[in-house]
Amino acid sequence: MPRVKGHEMKDIFVSSSPHIHSPEDTPWIMRQVIYALIPGALIGVYFFGIPAIRVIAISVVSCMVIETLWQKLMKQDITIADGSAALTGLLLAMNLPSGAPWWLVVLGSLVAIILGKQVYGGLGNNPFNPALVARVFLLISFPVHMTTWPAPRAFFSQAADTVTGATPLGALKTAVFEHGTITAAPHLNLMDPFFGNIGGSLGEISALALILGGIYLIARKIISWHIPVIYIGTVAVFTGALWMMNPNLYADPAFHLIAGGLMLGAFFMATDMVTSPITNKGKIIFAVGCGVITVVIRIWGGYPEGVSFAILIMNALVPLINKVTRPGKFGAV
Amino acid sequence: MKTFKGGIHPPEEKELVKDNPIADFPLSSTFYVLVQQHLGAPAKPIVKAGDEVKKGQVITEPLGFVSAPVHAPTSGTVKEISKMVHPVTGLLAPCIVIDADGKDQWADGLPLERDPSVMTTEELMGAIKAAGIVGMGGATFPTHVKLSPPKEKTIDTFIVNGAECEPYLSSDYRLMLEQPERVLGGTLIAMRILGLDKAILAIESNKPDAIKLMESKAPPQIQVETLKVKYPQGAEKQLINALTGREVPSGGLPMDVGAVVQNAGTCAAIYDACAHGIPLIERITSVTGRGIKHPKNIKVRIGTPIKDVIDFCGGLNDAAKIIFGGPMMGIAQFSDDISIMKGTSGVLVLTEKDTNISHYSACISCGRCVEACPMCLIPSTLSKAGEKSMWQMALDNNLLDCVECGSCTFVCPANRPIVHFVKYLKALQRAANAKSKGA
């Protein structure tokens, strides 16, 4: 008796259950994160002008080209359509100063895509956030290039664009280092960093734009609130406590939240799904860890900005956190 | 409104067929009655080619306690005992082919007229067993086994599952709306067998008219409970957890926490068996989905060939998938040489747009499946282990707790077939156990 009496319907599909699927897929998620990053990028372009566009363009294009080349060479199927390379490129660009030379950006993309992701087996297999791996790699290999912050000026004003100013955190670090108190740092009204009128990497300057992007992501349920809220909360509480203890040695928490890369880190870097814990409890532990290390490096460490290092170190702890925060067994016997 | 942890909100798509009243299905010319229509030990045909059979006459004999007999859906002659594709396994299985004589003549004495309230529990149990009643939700577990838990298990709650959380389907909904007496009657019978004085009838809040009707008709001992609309609310472990807060122990059965769950359709069949001695030869099925021209709820005989059902509902229009059961846990069919079974709660025909046939990509650990999983598992780890056939590692991650409800696969942005990986890992684990026991 043959298996089929010639009744099979050739073009019918058969798969295991379930047979329906939610409309959200990986490319959709990556696109939403890119849309959320656009306000921050625009503010960067507004304040740093054409060089910012140049850096973003080089970074995104080179990331995509490198990924395609790698996958062709390794005879793997090309996954450029999922937009993860473009997202990594954009994130990397926002971590670089707009004055970064083109070869630095290309090298950063190379490190981000190859060392950060493809060598581990492509999307979803990398333990560290690719954009951060590239940023820290560049920060340590080319400290000079990575810390020349072109001064921000309105897009249309003709002021000379070679003037370099320090980032607020950088000024704070030198002040404490030389005079032992923060009062020596140039006074900063908090509105400037809020809207972006400060030195810094081209993507991290405007806290407002990044917060807007972050809220969009949380509203669209792309990321859960746990990591950004707890991360920023930990930094606020920690710096607040220190500020209470000794106001002229430690800056006030509002400054710490708005200045530097905290907003970009908390909303876009730490919440990278591949490199953050999978359970909500794990996300809370991860965020607290990031917050503590960020403040420790900012206050006592050698580098003015601790966000990148904190997130990378916590990325390393994610497998352990996942193991510890496994959900309890249903009906544990 | 009560509910459980985890779960997802798939688009309900019930409006396609929700408001169509149950249509009577014309008698087919030939019936293909599968011998194995239940979960458990196989049964043996007791008729041979050429025999005359009457409607409701028993035609197979169960081998073993956990088994159920099958009955002739109509009067006619047995053409042959041959093989056809079994909708659940996809392999060839024995089936009894009956050519209907059109008279639709009941077997001698049926349908009886008797009052279940005066019958003893042994008589009730005998009637259920003889009628071949099985779980109609889709699991098809023999009902007489479920209603006779071992002595040491004390049962204090009887739950009638009217949740019908699967999208597209509305057979239980129409049953509760149009024939509430059968459901309530069956519930009372089951309560008497289990020796309980109260029961819970659980219905999801997206069926308000059914809830109102049941509340008005239900005797005081049957309490109607409204549940939040969430998939998989109708799964046994989730239903018990939502209504009683108890958690069925891992690897255990509902009776371990003193609960017995029966589908609303099964209760209706219990009533017919006890009150009228009618065996399970007919059931209500939703034929729905955008791949079929006129979706209908039909009262159809077991063994009716699927071709007749599709023609009755206007035929297919660019069908990509034909599924027995709901979209979340139903089984995709590939041959139209199959027939309606006792467990076919729905015939769902999906177009390419409604179903999911794209290839899967790498897991990005986004955690949506962890939030969706009602059994508190980490589906992403199971799917990665599945890709590498690492069943030992999956066992350490509570592989056997998975009820294969499909919530994780529904929400997974990378389109990963996690349920398929789980089924594969379970198959590997069973093969390894058999080999180690055998070796």
Place this chain on the structure above:
Amino acid sequence: MVGGIGFVAALILGISAVTFAVEMDPREKAVLDQLPGANCGACGFAGCAAFAHEITENVEAEMACPAVNENALKAMSEILGRDLGGGAAFIAFVGCKGTPDQTITRYNYVGPRDCRAAQIIAGGSKACAYGCLGLGSCVDVCPFGAIHMGEDGLPHVVEAKCTGCAKCVDACPRQIIRLIPKSGNYGVGCISKDLSKDMKQYCKVGCIKCGLCENICPFDAITVSKDSSAVIDQSKCRSCGLCVSVCPTSVISFLHTPLKARVIVEKCKGCGICDQVCPVEAITGKPKEPYLVNESKCIGCGLCIDKCPADAIERIVS
């Protein structure tokens, strides 16, 4: 003075050496070095270390490791001081020739690319219940890379690399792959048990059980029955090849069809990489000009094919 420290330390160690004594047989270590170390589990033990322990301790333990070569076998016999007997060398053979264009598939399968996974959903997409699904479970489990998926959608065994560890035999959900002694020369490319009139509906290259091979074989080494495809008894088969000539659907194939490599002249850029990787120097040529494969020398291992950047080398049956 250093001697002093040495002496004190030796004293402490001497005492503790007695209290914590656990000894291990040095021969076990030597045997372990001879084993291939692939931990493939074909000997039935968790890995090579476990097997080495067993064969050293238990005197009657058989040499169950198929993947061991002759000289390693001799070395182990000396170490253990007893003859371990020759591990009969086996090679995997794929019992199906049903390429996608010669057979009918019942539905479009959507799901993981693995035969074992496809088999549990509706019994596999191929109409023939015994045919190869071509999703490569055997390729994934082979620890020696000795089996690969050809363009015709069927697995091909590279004789040079196959050690007969039988992992692919267990992996195949339809038991299509079987172990045949290397000495044997012919294998039947079909294991279908369906009657030929039914099989014709969905496969043009299966064994139609006509029995011609059975009649013609002078050594009655081949048997066919109504519900079982032709089976060759390798001990009786003298590899005369008569059965191959009469088989109407050419199901029986020469086992050692040494797959040869051949350079596609128009694609070859003359980079010479194939010449460097070839273990038997079967490829010659001048840079920038198409290279040439010497078919008599070539053992068909396929290294050149894997390494060639221009995909300019193809596998052919000599």
Place this chain on the structure above:
Amino acid sequence: MYYILLIVGAALVNNFVLSRFLGICPFMGVSKSIDTAVGMSMAVIFVMTLASFVTWLINDLLLIPYGLGYLQTIAFILVIASLVQLVEMIIQRVSPPLYQALGIFLPLITTNCAVLGVAILNIQLKYSLLDSCIFAVGAALGFGLALVIFAGIREEFELNNIPKAFRGTPIALITAGILSLAFMGFSGLVK
């Protein structure tokens, strides 16, 4: 407060594996699974503390008075070797599975540059006996921390499909590189 800074300095800032790049071979060898990593860390903590305690005493009582400073390295190695032998026996008796898992790496602690490094650093940095012991504990904790974190990551690699060319040690070396990049964030923490 000073001691806490000492331990944090040794464990995080100039972590033995990630900043000073000492003890890389057991770091690569034993980090296949978390439980062997924990077992190895325990063994290293025990050996390092005892070794620095004993070596400091030997250095202070024997080597300096008799002006035998040049014998420093050999004497230290001798002490460490005997300590490792002791630990090896204890572990073999107490938990054979751990012994099997650690395998060759347990005797390897003898030649482990991290352990010898602690002993010599204690002398170079002119720590007192108590300081050198605490420094050793800090260093061992740093080594253990890095090992367990690294083992956590490598266990995840079982599930990833890393390209064939990178499987095993190559991917481990790249990951260790990035991990040390991350730990460089702590530099300058303790003056």
